[in-house]
Amino acid sequence: MFIITERQYNIIMHQAQACYPQESGGILGGRDNTILGVLPIANKHLYDRTETFALSDDDIDTGYKFLDKHKLEYLGVYHSHPKGNPYPSDKDLSHHQKYLFIVGLRDRYNPELYAWRVEGQNVYAENIKIISDIGITVVDILTGKPKLSENLDEKSMDRLASMIDDWIAGKSPEYPKYEPSKWDASSFSTFA
Template sequence: MGYIRIAAGAYREMVHHCMEEKPLEACGLLSGSEGTVGRCWNIRNVNQSPVSFAMDMEQVVTALQQMKQHNEQLLGIYHSHPNSYPYPSIFDIEHVVYPCSYLIVSLNRLRPRVRSYRITGGDVQHEPIWLVPS
C-alpha cells in the first residue's frame, strides 16, 4: 500500500494514550477494515518502563478476538518513545511479529510526533500517515 490510513478519532486516541502514560512507554494495537484504521486498542505495558514495553498478552488476545468478531484486521501496532525520536530501536526492529504498520509516538518535544514504518527482516521503511475523517 505504501501508507497507512487512520481515522482521526483513532489517531487522537492513540496519541492521548501515549501522553497519559508518560513518562512510561505506552503501547497498543490499531485495527480496522478496508485498509483504514478505525479503532485504537490501549494495551497495558507490563514492563512499566520509560525505555521498553511488553504488551499484556491477555489484553492482546482479547483485542484480537474482538477484532475478528467485528470483521476487523490488525493494521498497526504502536508504542511511545517518551524521551527519544520516533524511530524504531534495535529492540523494536528485532521483535517485529506481525506483518503490519509499526507506529511510534515521540513525546520528547512540546508537540507529539508520530511516524509509521513497515519493518520486514530488519529492513525499516518509513510510510506516510494519511488521516481520514472519523
C-alpha cells in the same frame, strides 16, 4: 500509506500524553490500511515502564477478540517513545512485525506518529493520512506534521490527558495487580 481518523489519532495521542513519561501503546486493527480500531493497552512491564512497553499474553488474546468482534485485520502494535525519536529500536525490530507504529514524544506537545514498514533489515516510513470523521484529509504526516499544541492549550491537554487516564483506569479496573508472583516475564512481548 495508512489512513486514520482524527478521533482515533487523538486516542493514541492522548494516551501517550496521559502515560508520559512512561511508554504507552496498544493494538491497531483495520481494513486495507485504513485504521478502524484502536485498542489502548496498559503497559505491563514490571519496573521499567519509561523504557519499555510490554504486552502480556492476555493482552494479545484480548486484542484478537477485539479484532474479531469488529471484523478487523491485525495491522500492528503501536507504542510510544517518551524520550526519543519515533524510529524503531533494535528490540522493536526483533519482533518481525510487518508494521511498527511509534509515537515519538521528544517534544511532548508536538508528538509524532510514524508507521514503519519492515522488510528484512530495511525500514521504510509509510505516510499516514489523518482524516476527519467525514473523510476530509486533515494532514499527511510525512508532508505536513500535525501540531497538536496548535489546537489545544496546555491546560486542555492536561485535562484530556487525565480524562484518558480515568478512562483507561475505568476500562481496565483490574489493573493495579502488579504482584510479581502472577507475572511470567517470559510470556511478555516487549517493545523498547
